[in-house]
Amino acid sequence: MVYKPLTTMGVLSQDSLNRIERLQNKCKSPTGAYTGNSKGWMYVREEVAAFINRRDGVSDSNADNIYLTNGASEGVRLCFSALIRNSNDGILIPIP
Secondary structure, three states: OOOHHHHHOOOOOHHHHHHHHHHHHHOOOOOOOOOOOOOOOHHHHHHHHHHHHHHHOOOOOOHHHOOOOOOHHHHHHHHHHHHOOOOOOOOOOOOO
16 A cells, blocks of 8 residues: 555655554555445545535535545546436536
């Protein structure tokens, strides 16, 4: 998950080192391996939900409703794939 020598070079903050240790303890799949859940690691989704709750002052963000993707474009492609049934469907997107 992390280039081990990097953690001993003195270039990472203690906060970074703590986060690395937490991730290694909570996310047990080997680097590059399938997580067993296509939504992403549950621990990371729980952290994202907790962040959203703190940021927005709410308590209803739920890790089960969060999907992690490898970038915004991949997330948009995934959503479009779910919306488009066949070649007769289309999506109109205004230019921002």
